[in-house]
Amino acid sequence: VDVSKVHRTGYHFQPPKNWINDPNGPMYYNGVYHLFYQYNPKGAIWGNIVWAHSVSKDLINWIPLEPAIYPSKVFDKYGTWSGSATILPGNKPVILYTGIVDANKTQVQNYAIPANMSDPYLRKWIKPDNNPLIVADKTINKSQFRDPTTAWMGRDGNWRILVGSVRNHRGKVIMYKSNKNFMKWTKAKHPLHSAPGTGNWECPDFFPVSLKNKNGLDTSYNGKDIKHVLKVSFDVTRFDHYTVGTYDTKKDKYFPDNTSIDGWKGLRLDYGNYYASKTFFDNGKNRRILLGWANESDTVDNDVRKGWAGVHPIPRKIWLDPSGKQLVQWPVQELETLRKKKVQLNNKKLNKGEKVEIKGITVAQADVEVIFSFTSLDKAEPFDPSWADLYAQDVCAIKGSTVQGGLGPFGLLTLASKNLEEYTPVFFRIFKTHDKYKVLMCSDASRSSLKNETTMYKPSFAGYVDVDLADKKLSLRSLIDHSVVESFGAGGKTCITSRVYPTLAIFDKAHLFAFNNGAERITIETLNAWSMANAKLH
Numbered sequence: 001v002d003v004s005k006v007h008r009t010g011y012h013f014q015p016p017k018n019w020i021n022d023p024n025g026p027m028y029y030n031g032v033y034h035l036f037y038q039y040n041p042k043g044a045i046w047g048n049i050v051w052a053h054s055v056s057k058d059l060i061n062w063i064p065l066e067p068a069i070y071p072s073k074v075f076d077k078y079g080t081w082s083g084s085a086t087i088l089p090g091n092k093p094v095i096l097y098t099g100i101v102d103a104n105k106t107q108v109q110n111y112a113i114p115a116n117m118s119d120p121y122l123r124k125w126i127k128p129d130n131n132p133l134i135v136a137d138k139t140i141n142k143s144q145f146r147d148p149t150t151a152w153m154g155r156d157g158n159w160r161i162l163v164g165s166v167r168n169h170r171g172k173v174i175m176y177k178s179n180k181n182f183m184k185w186t187k188a189k190h191p192l193h194s195a196p197g198t199g200n201w202e203c204p205d206f207f208p209v210s211l212k213n214k215n216g217l218d219t220s221y222n223g224k225d226i227k228h229v230l231k232v233s234f235d236v237t238r239f240d241h242y243t244v245g246t247y248d249t250k251k252d253k254y255f256p257d258n259t260s261i262d263g264w265k266g267l268r269l270d271y272g273n274y275y276a277s278k279t280f281f282d283n284g285k286n287r288r289i290l291l292g293w294a295n296e297s298d299t300v301d302n303d304v305r306k307g308w309a310g311v312h313p314i315p316r317k318i319w320l321d322p323s324g325k326q327l328v329q330w331p332v333q334e335l336e337t338l339r340k341k342k343v344q345l346n347n348k349k350l351n352k353g354e355k356v357e358i359k360g361i362t363v364a365q366a367d368v369e370v371i372f373s374f375t376s377l378d379k380a381e382p383f384d385p386s387w388a389d390l391y392a393q394d395v396c397a398i399k400g401s402t403v404q405g406g407l408g409p410f411g412l413l414t415l416a417s418k419n420l421e422e423y424t425p426v427f428f429r430i431f432k433t434h435d436k437y438k439v440l441m442c443s444d445a446s447r448s449s450l451k452n453e454t455t456m457y458k459p460s461f462a463g464y465v466d467v468d469l470a471d472k473k474l475s476l477r478s479l480i481d482h483s484v485v486e487s488f489g490a491g492g493k494t495c496i497t498s499r500v501y502p503t504l505a506i507f508d509k510a511h512l513f514a515f516n517n518g519a520e521r522i523t524i525e526t527l528n529a530w531s532m533a534n535a536k537l538h
């Protein structure tokens, strides 16, 4: 087998070769979606970073263009790092990005504008000579000062942006304000928000969400019946953490709600391999879209051998759950245009220890949606109080898919070899605490590959699912794509992306099962699974 091909994705975004990381400056402009991303034109490891550029009509099929922004000026000679796009009044897009100006990684914030507004793809970008727009003052650590957000306009008519930073382990988002011309930025009196002991905050994202419906809101929108979300990528945990809260426009500060834990133990956009994400408002379909990055979990040597590293998860629509406590995410509907052959299962019972194989589709490249049900919660296992301090991931490592339980584990065995030498289970397990139930969702890579190079990362990713079990149902959707298993629990309340590298469960040697390993009988109410066509990625 050709190592460069066997784990490549069929419909998750990746360029033909080399290293990719963060999505940058996503926007919908004149009917076209723009995706820029951190890219190394020279190899499969991080370095030589430029803003590669692809455009799309549907967020799934992409047309590659030349890099839009690359080091060329004194204010970005050592790197063009992450940033965001803002569409200014008069329909004028502008990009803010971080330039690296010296070998000490000194960071400044620059802007770029389209060279030719009549080019529908906006291929060429100009970096005017009045850059940089923002440099760090003496109070700021200038090598931890990056990733400007999309700007929003306050009621006073001034623009505001955030830049991620840290001081004495306190992560923070520093706010800058500019008048209408977008060119004159001054630091606000206070950071919009900060939290002790969280380390450097990368790739901040700050946006309003509706309390009324699933529609997205323009980033500058402010009014009744909304909440704000602050997402930051924690350099130390390598997860994208967020809180839901209130933006106090008088104090120009953000206050997380008391239902949102502010820090490492808080909510994550994805409980797996997902980082440096960014949203944008799609005014074509009135929705907010989330883009992210899933790094490899293989060794650097293997990345170099295969000649590529990094993929982007499927763009997700994102909105506030009616409870107001968390976000919900779902793959954009356009993904469904890739669905080909379909198989279906209805009302299939699974007793303890039973599994059923899903056959007849290309299960190494598939979209699977399933609804499980059960008749009683009585058999739920007690939640060990000593686990309260653990991360969900640690509980999943203790209570894996083969550890028999009461209510669960049940779910899917993805990218499985025929005799289960390899498999990546995605499953639920329901626990009972003193007064309620706790639903654990796992995407466990620990048995995903027979390759056991010591540095290969095979984590038992997991998160809890805050779901009402009154109807005794749990749904799961998994997007399987050779080395990606991207899963959505309970309609997108908990999401987990895993990167896995099977050696046997590849192409048509891969198998897919639904299983139950709990004492309570589980019913597959319906399972729909589709072969997925290749997306046009390059």
Ligand code: DQQ
Binding pocket: 021, 022, 038, 049, 081, 082, 098, 146, 147, 202, 203, 275, 276
């Ligand atoms: N990646 C970029 C930085 C950002 C980091 C550099 C996050 O701007 O902080 O490639 O992955």
